[in-house]
Each structure stands twice: as structure tokens, then as C-alpha cells.
Amino acid sequence: IYCPPETSVLLASYAVQARHGDYNKTTHTPGFLVNDRLLPQRVIDQHKMSKDEWENSITTWWQEHRGMLREDAMMEYLKIAQDLEMYGVNYFEIRNKKGTELWLGVDALGLNIYEKDDRLTPKIGFPWSEIRNISFNDRKFIIKPIDKKAPDFVFFAPRVRINKRILALCMGNHELYMRRRKPDTIDVQQMKAQAREEKNAKQQEREKLQLALAARERAEKKQQEYEDRIRNMQEEMERSQANLIEAQDMIRRLEEQLKQLQAAKDDLEQRQNELQVMITRLEETKNMEAAERAKLEDEIRMKQEEVHKIQEEVSVKDSETKRLQEEVEEARRKQVKRKVCMILFQLVCLVPEECVDPPPEHRTRKHFPRCTVKAPIYYYLLSSTLNVYRIWPGAIVSKFTRAQTHAATDKTECGILILSLYFQENAKNYFTLQVVQKLNILTRLN
Incomplete structure (x- = not known):
């Protein structure tokens, strides 16, 4: 049966829905349909597409059938399949009076004659309502129309057995055709009514199931949102904890810096006191010898240089301490803001x-x-x-x-x-x- 590629993909999606149910990306992972024969080999060879691309096309249509029951999927499959040109047609090789090779197609609507190279478009059609009689004699097969003015259509089959098979198919299809035109009997009407009731009951059950599934999906989505919020809060708390540890480390370094600064200030004060004592001795010993005086002046000059050097170190440490204090204060302010935001975020999550x-x-x-x-x-x-x-x-x-x-x-x-x-x-x-x-x-x- 010839089937276009698009229709083949759609039919494959209905077949997968009837076989596996609704699509679930957690269980139906890529490669799930690799072992299923869903498409004709002719369609696969006709287009330059990989198996993954064909599977993606089928999966895209499969997702559209979510919530469809197995019976409904099979019914939709048959509705599409019966509209195909070659669906339900039995083909037989025949020859006309001139010996031209043709195809005879027998289906539920009548008889059709096709050319040898085209089995999709009928060349001549004989609906059951326009056929008066069908008969065969040996390999010769005769179709007589209702219109007596129209000529009989005569063709020849390769074997008598084929004519018998053609006649049996014609009788069966014509009987079904006549049965469809008759009104339904009481038994058939009761069966149809019962089928409608069962269909309505299944429809109601399906609606209830869909409502339950939708409620479950909403609950799962809400739960996922809560889990994401909790995870974000935990990550924020971990970041805050890391920032707190960093701030504590900075405070500890600041305390060490302050201790060093205080020690440097004490050393500076001691050197200044020693320098003051030397200056006082210099003023008191005006009458000492020149060598001793020069030696004392050298000591005073060296002491002044040491004091100046220590003052520079204290100034550098003081500026470093101030900078570190500003960083600590900024870290504290950021930490308080983070705590405030965390508290507010916990409230906003419930709004x-x-x-x-x-x-x-x-x-x-x-x-x-x-x-x-x-x-x-x-x-x-x-x-x-x-x-x-x-x-x-x-x-x-x-x-x-x-x-x-x-x-x-x-x-x-x-x-x-x-x-x-x-x-x-x-x-x-x-x-x-x-x-x-x-x-x-x-x-x-x-």
C-alpha cells in the first residue's frame, strides 16, 4: 500500500500511542523506538534522514496524542489508513481484448481498472450500484453494466482459478455493500446503543483520569517549585556561611594588625622617651669633652633616624588597619543585608x-x-x-x-x-x- 511520508509518520505515532501509552520523557528516552518497525522501508530510503531524526518526528506527533486511549488511537489509525488510495483493494493482473496488460482492483465500493504502471489512479470505474451482472467463462471475465446501451467490459485472466477468486471477492463485497444500505435490525440497534453507552462511560472515565493527571501534574510542579526554592535558600545560606567565615578571617587578621600596630606604637613611644633622655643629657653636659659630645650627638642622630623609621612603619600599618577596618565594616553590612534578604525571601515564598x-x-x-x-x-x-x-x-x-x-x-x-x-x-x-x-x-x- 502506498502511503506518503507525512501520513506514515502520523500513523506511526498512533501505533506507538496504542502500544506504549502516553509519552514520558523519563522512561521513553532517545533510542526507545529503535527496535520497533514503524515506517515502511520505502519511506526510509526515499528521504535522507537518520533514524534519530525519524524518531524525533514520530515523538513530536506522539506527544500530541497525550491522554488518548488505546482504542481511540487504533480507531484514528484506521480512519487515516482507510482514506489511502490502495487501502482495501485487491489487485489482479488481467489483459483486455487487445492484449494490453492491466490491473483489476476489487474493493468495497466496486471494480476499478488501472494501467500497468499506475495503481493509484483508476482508468475505468464500475461502482456496485452500476453493475448488473458479473460472470466468467474459462479465463474470460465479463462485467455487464445496468445501462443496457453501454457495452460489456471483457478481460482475460491468466488462469481460471484467478477468475474464481475475483468472482468470490465481488460477491462478498457486493453483499456487504447491500447490507450497509439496509436499515439496521433491532439487534444491531441495541448493539449500537450499548456501544454508545460504553463509549460515553469510557469518555467520562477518561475525563476523570485526565483531571486526576492534571491535578497530579500541578501538585508535582508546585512541589518542584518548593524544592527549587528550598535549594536556592540552602545555596544562599551556604554562600552566606562562606562570606561569614571570610569576614571572621578578615576580623582576625585585623585584630593581628591592630596588635602589631599597638606594639609598633609602644616601641615608638619607648624610642621617643630614650631620645628625650639623650637630649636632656646633652643639655645638662655642656662642659663635657668634645669627643663625648660628638659621640652623644651621633647616638641622638641615630635614635632620631630609628624613631623616624618607626613612625613611617606605624603610619603604613595605620593606613592598612583603616583599610582593613573599612573592609570589615562593609562585610558586616553585606552580611546583615543578606540575613535580612533571607528572612524576607522566606516570607515572600508564602505570598x-x-x-x-x-x-x-x-x-x-x-x-x-x-x-x-x-x-x-x-x-x-x-x-x-x-x-x-x-x-x-x-x-x-x-x-x-x-x-x-x-x-x-x-x-x-x-x-x-x-x-x-x-x-x-x-x-x-x-x-x-x-x-x-x-x-x-x-x-x-x-
Whole structure:
């Protein structure tokens, strides 16, 4: 049977659906269909495509049949196959009166005559409704049309046995043709009604199964999202732990640097005291000999050089210590910001999409409806800085007591609890774990 390549791939996808069920990329890995004979060898030889490319084409169509039952896949396969030109046709070699070689095709609709080189397009057709009689005599076969004015079609078969087979096929197909035209009997009607009921029941079961599968897929997807969030949080915690260890190492190096700086300052102070003593001796011994005086002056000059050298070392160590202190302070600030972001991220992971309101800077106070406390936290997390947080535009909360009073008195709007953490001269507001716990308690009470 001739079948176009595209139709062959589609039929192969229905065959795989009927044989293996729905496509699953975890179990149906590449090369899964290598041992299945799904395509005609003629189609494979006709196109320069590898086995993997053919398998990908079949798999693409296979994925489209997800949820299709085995019976439905087989039915769709037959619906497509019966529309092929050569489907259900039995071919026999014949010759006409002139001796020209032809093909006789017998199918469910009638008889067709084909040329020797083309078995797809019939040259002459005889539907069952237009045939009056069929008979044969030895190797001679006669087709008589209903129209008495039309000439009889006569052909010759190679053997008498072939004519007998042709006549038997014609009688069987004509009987089925006449049976299809008659109204259904009561038994057939009952069987069709029962088949429809069974089909409807299977359809309902399939819909229930599809709903269950969809719910399971949603649950698995949600679980995968939660696992991804937990994994991201764990990775963030590991990075924070590594940064904390790095900061602790930096602090330890700073402490060692401070100890060295203090030792250098003590040494400098001692040398300065010794220099001062020498200068005092020089002033007191004005009448000493010239050699002793020159020797004392040399000692004083050497001591001054040592003091100057130590002062330079102390200056270098002091600048290095200041730079290291700035790095430590920056590391501490980053560590606090990471902790704040982790706390806020844990809250945001539980915020449903329907609870998220527009950012406060895009709305006025009167436009805010009742909402949970989690929605503004979502926008604080997405803000570019963590320096100042606002409950509403124009209302800056910097003290815990003020935020607590606002959350307790204003029942229709969100109350945000903020603690002030001060680092040196800059005061910045951050959320802490204690505040988040109290925030959750207040939310449940509200």
C-alpha cells in the first residue's frame, strides 16, 4: 500500500500511542523506538534522514496524542489508513481484448481498472450500484453494466482459478455493500446503543483520569517549585556561611594588625622617651669633652633616624588597619543585608499572587484595600536599597514602638514592624527575625 511520508509518520505515532501509552520523557528516552518497525522501508530510503531524526518526528506527533486511549488511537489509525488510495483493494493482473496488460482492483465500493504502471489512479470505474451482472467463462471475465446501451467490459485472466477468486471477492463485497444500505435490525440497534453507552462511560472515565493527571501534574510542579526554592535558600545560606567565615578571617587578621600596630606604637613611644633622655643629657653636659659630645650627638642622630623609621612603619600599618577596618565594616553590612534578604525571601515564598498589591509609590493611601502584611514586604524585598522602608508614601517608620502602635490602631491597613540597627555614624532600618516573628503574630491577630 502506498502511503506518503507525512501520513506514515502520523500513523506511526498512533501505533506507538496504542502500544506504549502516553509519552514520558523519563522512561521513553532517545533510542526507545529503535527496535520497533514503524515506517515502511520505502519511506526510509526515499528521504535522507537518520533514524534519530525519524524518531524525533514520530515523538513530536506522539506527544500530541497525550491522554488518548488505546482504542481511540487504533480507531484514528484506521480512519487515516482507510482514506489511502490502495487501502482495501485487491489487485489482479488481467489483459483486455487487445492484449494490453492491466490491473483489476476489487474493493468495497466496486471494480476499478488501472494501467500497468499506475495503481493509484483508476482508468475505468464500475461502482456496485452500476453493475448488473458479473460472470466468467474459462479465463474470460465479463462485467455487464445496468445501462443496457453501454457495452460489456471483457478481460482475460491468466488462469481460471484467478477468475474464481475475483468472482468470490465481488460477491462478498457486493453483499456487504447491500447490507450497509439496509436499515439496521433491532439487534444491531441495541448493539449500537450499548456501544454508545460504553463509549460515553469510557469518555467520562477518561475525563476523570485526565483531571486526576492534571491535578497530579500541578501538585508535582508546585512541589518542584518548593524544592527549587528550598535549594536556592540552602545555596544562599551556604554562600552566606562562606562570606561569614571570610569576614571572621578578615576580623582576625585585623585584630593581628591592630596588635602589631599597638606594639609598633609602644616601641615608638619607648624610642621617643630614650631620645628625650639623650637630649636632656646633652643639655645638662655642656662642659663635657668634645669627643663625648660628638659621640652623644651621633647616638641622638641615630635614635632620631630609628624613631623616624618607626613612625613611617606605624603610619603604613595605620593606613592598612583603616583599610582593613573599612573592609570589615562593609562585610558586616553585606552580611546583615543578606540575613535580612533571607528572612524576607522566606516570607515572600508564602505570598500568593492574588495578595500582591501594586507598589506603594504607585498608589495613594485611599486606594489600598484590606490586604495581608506580606504584600508590602514583597515590595520591600524588590526595592533597590534597604536604607529606609515606608508603610505608605510620606509615612516613614523608624521606631519599633511607632510601628507597633500603627499596626495595632489601624485595622484596615497593613502594619509593618521595623527595628533600627545602627552601624557607626549611619543609621539604617532592617527587618530582623524577632520582628518577623512578632509581625506574623500581629498578622494572625488582625
